Amino acid sequence: MPFGLDGVEVGLIIVFLTLFGAILSGFPVAFAIGGAAIISFAIIAVLDTSGLLLHARVDTGSDAYRALIADGESPLNISKFRFPDLPTVTEPVFVQGWETALDRNVSFIVNRINERVLAGQSIETLLAVLMFVLMGIVLERSKIANDLLTTMARVFGPLPGGLAVSIVLVGAFLAASTGIVGATVVTMGLLALPTMLRAGYSKELSTGVIAASGTLGQIIPPSIVIVLLGTLAGDLYSAAQEERAQAVGCSDALTYLGEPAVVSVGTLFQAALLPGILLAVLYAAYAFGFALLNPAKAPPVQAGRASGGIITRNEGLLWFLFVPVGIVLLFVIGGQIGLVGSQDVSVGSFGAAAEQAALRTNVSARCQEAMIALHGQPAWEAALAQQALLNESGAATLAERLTDEQRQALFQLKIANAAPIGTGIAVFVALFGIVLSFARGVAPAAPLRPIAIGAAALLAVLALDAVAVGPLTTPGLTALILAIPVLILFAAMRPAGARLARNDLLRVVFPPLVLIVAVLGSILGGITNPTPAAALGAGGAIMLAAYRKLHDEQRTGRIIIWASFALVIMLLAGVNFDLRVGVGQTTFEQWVAFLVAQVAYHFALFGLLYACFVLWRTAVLPPVVRETAKVTSMVFTILIGSQLLNLVVISFGGEHYIQAFLRSFDSEIQVFLIVMLVLFVLGFVLDFLEIIYIVIPIVGPVIYGGTMDPKWVTIMIAVNLQTSFLTPPFGFALFYLRGVAPREVTTGDIYRGVVPFVLIQVLGLLLLYFFPQVVTIVPDLIGV
Numbered sequence: 023m024p025f026g027l028d029g030v031e032v033g034l035i036i037v038f039l040t041l042f043g044a045i046l047s048g049f050p051v052a053f054a055i056g057g058a059a060i061i062s063f064a065i066i067a068v069l070d071t072s073g074l075l076l077h078a079r080v081d082t083g084s085d086a087y088r089a090l091i092a093d094g095e096s097p098l099n100i101s102k103f104r105f106p107d108l109p110t111v112t113e114p115v116f117v118q119g120w121e122t123a124l125d126r127n128v129s130f131i132v133n134r135i136n137e138r139v140l141a142g143q144s145i146e147t148l149l150a151v152l153m154f155v156l157m158g159i160v161l162e163r164s165k166i167a168n169d170l171l172t173t174m175a176r177v178f179g180p181l182p183g184g185l186a187v188s189i190v191l192v193g194a195f196l197a198a199s200t201g202i203v204g205a206t207v208v209t210m211g212l213l214a215l216p217t218m219l220r221a222g223y224s225k226e227l228s229t230g231v232i233a234a235s236g237t238l239g240q241i242i243p244p245s246i247v248i249v250l251l252g253t254l255a256g257d258l259y260s261a262a263q264e265e266r267a268q269a270v271g272c273s274d275a276l277t278y279l280g281e282p283a284v285v286s287v288g289t290l291f292q293a294a295l296l297p298g299i300l301l302a303v304l305y306a307a308y309a310f311g312f313a314l315l316n317p318a319k320a321p322p323v324q325a326g327r328a329s330g331g332i333i334t335r336n337e338g339l340l341w342f343l344f345v346p347v348g349i350v351l352l353f354v355i356g357g358q359i360g361l362v363g364s365q366d367v368s369v370g371s372f373g374a375a376a377e378q379a380a381l382r383t384n385v386s387a388r389c390q391e392a393m394i395a396l397h398g399q400p401a402w403e404a405a406l407a408q409q410a411l412l413n414e415s416g417a418a419t420l421a422e423r424l425t426d427e428q429r430q431a432l433f434q435l436k437i438a439n440a441a442p443i444g445t446g447i448a449v450f451v452a453l454f455g456i457v458l459s460f461a462r463g464v465a466p467a468a469p470l471r472p473i474a475i476g477a478a479a480l481l482a483v484l485a486l487d488a489v490a491v492g493p494l495t496t497p498g499l500t501a502l503i504l505a506i507p508v509l510i511l512f513a514a515m516r517p518a519g520a521r522l523a524r525n526d527l528l529r530v531v532f533p534p535l536v537l538i539v540a541v542l543g544s545i546l547g548g549i550t551n552p553t554p555a556a557a558l559g560a561g562g563a564i565m566l567a568a569y570r571k572l573h574d575e576q577r578t579g580r581i582i583i584w585a586s587f588a589l590v591i592m593l594l595a596g597v598n599f600d601l602r603v604g605v606g607q608t609t610f611e612q613w614v615a616f617l618v619a620q621v622a623y624h625f626a627l628f629g630l631l632y633a634c635f636v637l638w639r640t641a642v643l644p645p646v647v648r649e650t651a652k653v654t655s656m657v658f659t660i661l662i663g664s665q666l667l668n669l670v671v672i673s674f675g676g677e678h679y680i681q682a683f684l685r686s687f688d689s690e691i692q693v694f695l696i697v698m699l700v701l702f703v704l705g706f707v708l709d710f711l712e713i714i715y716i717v718i719p720i721v722g723p724v725i726y727g728g729t730m731d732p733k734w735v736t737i738m739i740a741v742n743l744q745t746s747f748l749t750p751p752f753g754f755a756l757f758y759l760r761g762v763a764p765r766e767v768t769t770g771d772i773y774r775g776v777v778p779f780v781l782i783q784v785l786g787l788l789l790l791y792f793f794p795q796v797v798t799i800v801p802d803l804i805g806v
Contacts, residue, residue, distance in 0.1 A: 029075035029115040030679040036069075037062045037671055041716075042707060052656045055663030055712065063127075063670045067120035070674075077675060078102065078110040096269040103686035115674040123673040130669050148253060150287075151657055153556030154244050156650045157541075157563040161196075162209055163642050164567035166534055170195055171213050173530045179323035183313025185221055186231045186320060187306045189214050193235025194302040195534070197242040207236030207755050211762040224319035225767050227312055230775030233748060233755045234305050234782070240710070240744035242298035243291040243542055244559070247740055249552060250657075250714050252287035255726065255736045258719070259285050262727030271388030278393060280381045285732040287552050288545050292801040293733040295546065297741060297790060304782045312778075333466060341463025346456045353448050362448045363441030367433060367493045379412065381405035396729070440493040446598075447487045447504075451480045454511060461518035464525040476514030482507035497598040498611035533569075537562040546804065561630055568633035571640045585629020592622035657711060664715030677720050684721065690728040694735070697721050698742050705746025709754065713743060734797045738790060745783035748776055 027035075040062040044054035069075045080087060080100060086108050090100055102110060116123045174188035181187065189210065196206045210232045218228040240247050263275040263283035275283035313320035356362035381393060383405055394402045458476045483504055490503050522528045541559040544550045565586060569579040595601065599615035637643035671677050684693045700721075704713055718739075726732055747754045750773040759772055790796055 028679075029070070029077040030675050032069070032075055033066045033115055033674045034671070034676045034679070036065050037667070037676065040065070041667065045707065045712075050656075051709065051712070052659035052663060055660060055716070056666050057663075059663065059666035059670045062667075063120075063124070063673070066115065066670075066674055067124075070114050070116050070120055073114075075115045075674075076112050077115050078112050080105075081109040081111045084109040098265070098269055099685055101682035101686055103683050127666075127669045127673055130672075148250075148658075148661075150244075150249050150552040150556040151246055152650065152654045153553070153560040154246055154249065155653045156646070157556065157559040159646050159649050159653075160560070160563040160567050160637075160642075161534065163646055164563075164570045166530075166566075166570075168213055169530045170534075171210075171217070173526050175217070175323065177527060181310075181313075182317060182322060183227075183309045183311075183320040185218055185223060185323050186227060186309035186313070189218070189231050190235050190302055190306045190309060193232070194238050194242060194298070195531075195538075197235075197238035197245075197298070206239050207233060207758040208762050210236055211759045215759075215763060215767070219764070219767075221323045222318075222321045224316070225771040226775035227309065227320055228775070229759060229763065229767060229772045230777075230779050231305065231309055233753075233759050233772065233776050234779035235302075236758070237744045237748050237755050238298060238302060240747070241294050241301065241737070241740050243294050244545070244552065244556065245291075245294065245740070247710050247714070247743070248290050248294055248736075249287055250711070251718070251736055251740060252285070252290040254714060254718055254722070255290070255732060256285050256287070258722035259283060259726040259732040262723045265723070266727050270392035271386055272392060273385075273389070277382045277385060277389065278396070280393075280397065285736070289801050290733060290736055291542070291545050291552070292804055293737050293797045294740065295800050296796050297737055297786070300789065300796060301741075301744075301783070301786050304786060305779065308778060308782060333463065337466045338463060341459050341466070345459040349452050349455045349459070353452050356443065356448065357445075360441055362443045363445060365440045365444045365493045367436040367440060379405040379408035383409045437493050442488040443484060444487060444491070447483065447491075451484055454515070455480055457515070457522070458518055460528065461521045464528065465521045468521060472514045472517040476511055476518060479507045479511035479514060483511070496611055498614065533566055537566060546800075564637065565630060565633045567642065568636040571636055571642065575640075581629055581632050585626050585632070588622040588625040588629065592619050592626060595619035595622065660711045661715055664712065667716055668719055671720065680720055681724050684724040690725075690730060693728075694725055694730065694738075697725055698738065701739060701742055702746045702749075705743050706749070706752035710743050710747070731794065731798060733801060734790070734794045737797045738787065741783070741787055741790065745780060745787065748783060749780050750776060 037058070041055065041058040044058040044061070045051055047054060049057070066075065080102055086105075087100065090105070090108075091097065100108070102108060170192045171188065174192055175185055178184035178188040178191075192214075193206060193210055196209065214232055215228055218232075219225065239245060260275070260283045263279060267273070267275045267278035270278065272278040309320070353362055381397065381402065383390075383402075385393065390402070455477070458473050458480075462470070462473045486503055486507065487500075491500050495503075522532070537559060540562065541555045544555045544558065545552055565582050569582040572579040572582070595615050595618055599619075600612055601616050601619055603612055603616045634643060637646070668677070684696070687693045687696075701713060701717065704717060708716070725735055748756070750756060753776070756769075756772055756776065760769060763772065
């Protein structure tokens with residue numbers, strides 16, 4: 023064997039050298055990966071046929087191997103790395119010849135392409151990538167970044183380092199709307215870097231804060247990295263835990279773990295929220311601290327006063343902070359004391375399923391021993407006690423059909439326990455109350471009458487809901503009861519909305535903020551999965567961009583506004599009414615709701631088509647579609663090419679060899695740190711797509727097959743890649759910024775500027791390592 027290396031090791035070296043050479047050749051990366059797979063397979067096949075590649079595997083027929091199995095050692099953990107004294111057998115890397123390996127690869131690639139690209143379960147989630155890319159590119163082309171930067175500079179510029187802080191905020195905002203690192207870095211570099219240099223900011227701080235803020239798209243939802251990594255992590259975690267459970271003698275992962283081995287993209291979005299905010303806060307804190315210590319290098323900037331009335335400090339605190347927080351606290355307290363809550367009184371034909379023990383106890387002795395080792399003896403004894411009580415009480419394991427008397431009793435009980443004010447009405451009142459508070463805050467000297475009328479209408483809505491609307495009130499009757507105060511509220515909202523529109527900060531930030539909240543809120547709240555939410559974001563971005571274009575042309579955007587309201591009406595009708603007309607007995611109320619929803623749907627569709635026409639007429643839509651198609655095609659082509667490369671590695675045993683090496687370590691934390699170091703180094707030369715689709719499938723079965731939380735593992739990988747893309751001298755973000763930076767900014771300035779932010783990234787990784795609750799607290803609280 024060459025240089026005393028194992029044949030599989032030589033094969034791995036050939037694969038990765040070929041891959042790096044193909045990437046550096048100048049060919050498009052998406053095609054270079056597939057070409058590297060074909061070339062490396064051909065080289066390995068020639069060397070194997072020549073007898074130059076020999077692999078020494080553990081002799082599974084030896085007495086020493088059988089003794090280890092008899093002692094309870096899992097076959098997965100038996101390797102020559104862990105037990106170097108075991109007898110081995112020397113064989114070619116292609117045991118049955120390269121022809122058989124090629125035939126298997128062709129069969130596997132057809133199956134994998136069908137499963138992961140064309141018609142598999144993950145294709146629906148992957149479609150979210152297209153929608154998020156479209157959303158980000160549309161918002162980028164609609165000059166939203168320029169407006170945000172100008173407005174934030176007016177607000178924070180007078181503070182020390184305020185311009186740098188505003189860059190961080192805008193970068194986080196764009197990250198939440200685009201999720202594309204390259205687009206954010208380039209956009210911020212073109213818009214913000216010249217402005218910061220003219221304002222007297224140092225080149226190092228300017229370039230560092232722009233590059234770091236641009237990489238927030240790696241972690242802040244809706245991140246394309248999280249979408250792609252999440253679809254893969256879910257499959258890897260499920261398969262690895264099933265394999266782990268069977269290796270210890272349990273029937274499945276649910277029995278062994280006591281919970282389903284599932285992790286979804288929505289859950290990962292929840293997990294990524296706080297780490298993304300944490301990194302943005304650390305960036306802003308560094309910029310502010312740097313300005314305090316070096317005022318000449320980050321001077322305050324007077325960028326002009328935002329339009330709107332003069333607001334005193336006390337007025338600002340009252341209407342922008344105290345009143346909104348007070349409204350939220352009131353309704354939270356109302357929920358705690360039972361004043362606000364669900365009014366659902368529906369009762370099914372079956373009762374709730376009987377309570378079960380926390381852990382399954384009817385398992386084999388070997389599985390019992392493994393479960394005790396995993397959960398602890400107290401947890402096992404508690405499960406035994408729970409099961410014993412259930413057996414003594416005769417509780418059924420399945421839900422039993424309720425009698426008419428039982429259903430009526432449950433129905434009356436739900437009516438008696440229903441909250442006086444419904445949750446939906448409470449949210450409606452709280453949101454409009456906050457809007458009215460902001461409207462008062464932006465113009466304290468304006469007449470109070472519209473705000474007072476709106477507030478009185480909101481109080482009337484609450485009073486009518488508590489007095490006249492009950493759990494048995496139909497949605498149609500509820501709408502009639504609340505119609506008058508709601509119409510009065512909308513009449514009062516017109517002058518309030520006009521006041522808000524005169525404030526630059528609210529006018530610029532509010533529309534895209536609503537869009538981002540709608541997209542992320544529907545995902546984080548478990549209302550829908552990422553694909554429909556991404557479609558909502560793409561459609562909303564198109565309408566927002568069209569409204570912006572019409573505003574620039576000084577033309578009315580009423581069609582866009584009314585189409586947005588029609589979308590809201592359609593959603594409200596779908597949530598509150600049963601629109602399944604023609605199924606069973608259809609009431610007049612259902613027909614009315616169905617017709618209203620249909621009219622709203624078609625008008626919203628007309629508004630979207632009109633928005634597309636506006637963008638096409640203004641030459642925005644064609645380049646957006648082309649760019650979206652190019653980025654999406656690249657993603658899916660890389661996915662196909664990476665599958666080819668993975669199959670080549672699998673065909674000569676490279677995947678099993680790497681996994682056996684990682685499993686030879688006793689500490690899974692040690693294994694995880696090794697993987698993180700390798701990913702960090704690979705991030706210098708490979709984009710996140712290649713790392714996700716080439717490297718993660720190889721190491722994933724090991725790092726996702728232990729006791730570590732899969733959410734924490736995935737977010738740590740994402741932040742690690744973010745750090746790698748920012749680290750000199752090879753970070754991708756640095757090359758993006760170098761491509762758009764002015765000539766007076768040197769590469770050395772960029773490198774020196776990002777070093778503090780790389781250290782902040784490392785600090786962030788350490789915080790997530792020692793305090794994993796930062797990752798897990800949001801998913802645990804939401805419980806989706």
